Amino acid sequence: MERAPDDDKLWFIALFTGKRPKRNVNTNYMKEWALEISRLPFWLFQGKLFFSWRFR
Numbered sequence: 001m002e003r004a005p006d007d008d009k010l011w012f013i014a015l016f017t018g019k020r021p022k023r024n025v026n027t028n029y030m031k032e033w034a035l036e037i038s039r040l041p042f043w044l045f046q047g048k049l050f051f052s053w054r055f056r
Contacts, residue, residue: 031045
């Protein structure tokens with residue numbers, strides 16, 4: 001644990017205590033950026049999210 005990078009230590013604690021670190025980026029922004037980068041139509045992006053959630 002002493003040699004691990006700080007980010008790894010944070011995730012280790014999060015996994016074993018059940019607490020997650022705070023998100024630095026809003027998920028809505030992440031979706032917008034993914035759409036911009038991928039150049040997918042919005043309806044296709046939303047459809048993918050729906051089907052991936054529905055058929056887990």
